[in-house]
Amino acid sequence: MxxxxxxxxxxxxxxxxxxxxxxxxxxxxxxxxxxxxxxxxxxxxxxxxxxxxxxxxxxxxxxxxxxxxxxxxxxxxxxxxxxxxxxxxxxxxxxxxxxxxxxxxxxxxxxxxxxPAGLAVTEAAAIWVAYSTAYGALVEKAGMRPGDHVLISAASGGVGRAAMQIARQIGAVPIALTRHSEKKDDLLAAGAAAVIATDHMDVVEAVRHCIGGRGADIALDMVMGPGQQQLLQALRPDGTLVAAGFLDPRPTPFPRSAPLTVFSYRSFEHTLDTAVVKRMAAFLNAGVRLGALRPxxxxxxxxxxxxxxxxxxxxxxxxxxxxxxx
Missing domain, CATH: 3.90.180.10 (Medium-chain alcohol dehydrogenases, catalytic domain)
Incomplete structure (x- = not known):
């Protein structure tokens, strides 16, 4: 039994x-x-x-x-x-x-x-959902490239931390969003290039300040709900938002921000695709071997x-x- x-x-x-x-x-x-x-x-x-x-x-x-x-x-x-x-x-x-x-x-x-060799059992237990979700949303769906500025909501969560590491491995610039300003130092240590605390800062103004007056290239929305509108406004005119989470149970207003690209992402659309899983596994193995990816x-x-x-x-x-x- x-x-x-x-x-x-x-x-x-x-x-x-x-x-x-x-x-x-x-x-x-x-x-x-x-x-x-x-x-x-x-x-x-x-x-x-x-x-x-x-x-x-x-x-x-x-x-x-x-x-x-x-x-x-x-x-x-x-x-x-x-x-x-x-x-x-x-x-x-x-x-x-x-x-x-x-x-x-x-x-x-x-x-x-x-x-992957080099992972403790506890790390291996915690790596796949967060990293495959972040990789699938940012790389497979949004086409993240070196130099992209990526706005990451719920950055202190598992997917948020994975997204910051994956962005850095590719050469993109992760900007972390958190509701709590006391998490700033922890998120900077975790790989964020900048941290925006929504309890004290306006998201749109702070993003533009971080990027020299323009919007982010990509936003990863792990929360949804009414707050998604701020992420859309913080993007550059032809930016991309990927909605991959649902932490806020409140309704999410329908995006009306054309020509922005908005994707809805659920990890099973890729984790059941053997070709994509091979790419994810190869990326994960390389990142663990290089020390760039660690839950x-x-x-x-x-x-x-x-x-x-x-x-x-x-x-x-x-x-x-x-x-x-x-």
């Missing part, structure tokens, strides 16, 4: 509990991974609370869209992997029924990638204390990813 975290009703962290579940044997083309650690993501919180953008079937719903571990079993006709290989989960699109908050997960072999870990919990991990996420005071070891 295998342990798994489930919830039977929507609500706060206390609705989660651990149950014994059968260990699923991999079918043709599948792999079973023994999970060593997983990260806690905002989407997990949304699914658990009932505010997820997608449906969650109750009871006995599962959680977890990323994690790392070692190959535990191979299904028939599964090639390219060996038992004992350390891997990262590259896609868990059915997290509500087969999430990574567990001892084991069985999934198609195409949905795992080799774990920030906030705090590490154990599976038995997963409720506390979610409580910390809800407080919103974490700096980096919250990780749970199994």
């Amino acid at each position: 295998s342990r798994a975290v489930v919830f039977d009703e929507f609500g706060g962290p206390d609705v989660m509990h651990i149950v014994e579940a059968p260990v699923v044997e991999p079918s043709k083309g599948e792999v079973r991974v023994r999970i060593e650690a997983f990260a806690v993501n905002p989407l997990d919180q949304m699914m658990r609370s009932g505010s997820s953008p997608g449906p969650v079937a109750l009871p006995h719903a599962r959680l977890g869209v990323e994690g790392t571990g070692v190959v535990d079993a191979l299904g028939p006709a599964t090639s390219g992997l060996e038992i004992g290989d350390p891997v990262i989960l590259a896609a868990v699109p059915d997290a509500g029924s087969n999430g990574s908050y567990a001892d084991h997960i069985t999934l198609p072999a195409a949905q795992v990638i080799a774990r 920030a870990i906030d705090k590490v919990f154990t599976l038995d204390t997963v409720v506390e991990a979610h409580r910390r996420l809800e407080k919103g005071l974490h700096a980096g990813k919250i990780v749970v070891t199994v």
Whole structure:
């Protein structure tokens, strides 16, 4: 048997509990991974609370869209992997029924990638969702180039920190947005070329001051809601905004800022595309090897204390990813 975290009703962290579940044997083309650690993501919180953008079937719903571990079993006709290989989960699109908050997960072999050498288990657990989202939004979708000035909202979160590192690896200039001015020094240390604290600064004026009077080339919106209008106004006339998050539950006004380009981005449009995943994995491996890409870990919990991990996420005071070891 295998342990798994489930919830039977929507609500706060206390609705989660651990149950014994059968260990699923991999079918043709599948792999079973023994999970060593997983990260806690905002989407997990949304699914658990009932505010997820997608449906969650109750009871006995599962959680977890990323994690790392070692190959535990191979299904028939599964090639390219060996038992004992350390891997990262590259896609868990059915997290509500087969999430990574567990001892084991069985999934198609195409949905795992080799774990980059040099990453600790906790770092490997926290790297894929944030970095693949930031890479997909900025590189694949927005076409970020060297020299671009990139405005990043929710910059202290996992995707925001990843976006700053990826921008720097490519040669772009990351400008971090945060609601709290006390996070300025931390964000500068994390790679921001400049930090705009919205509790004391006007976003549009501050961006133009940073860039010599003109707007940013790209904005990565991890929040949405009414605040998106400020990001649009802070862009140059033919700039690009990529909406990749949904932290603000309030309605987002329809953009009316032509000729700006506005994209809506969800990571599964790329993490289920094997060609793009190969590019992401190659970029990630290169960045880790060069020391340019490294996830920030906030705090590490154990599976038995997963409720506390979610409580910390809800407080919103974490700096980096919250990780749970199994």
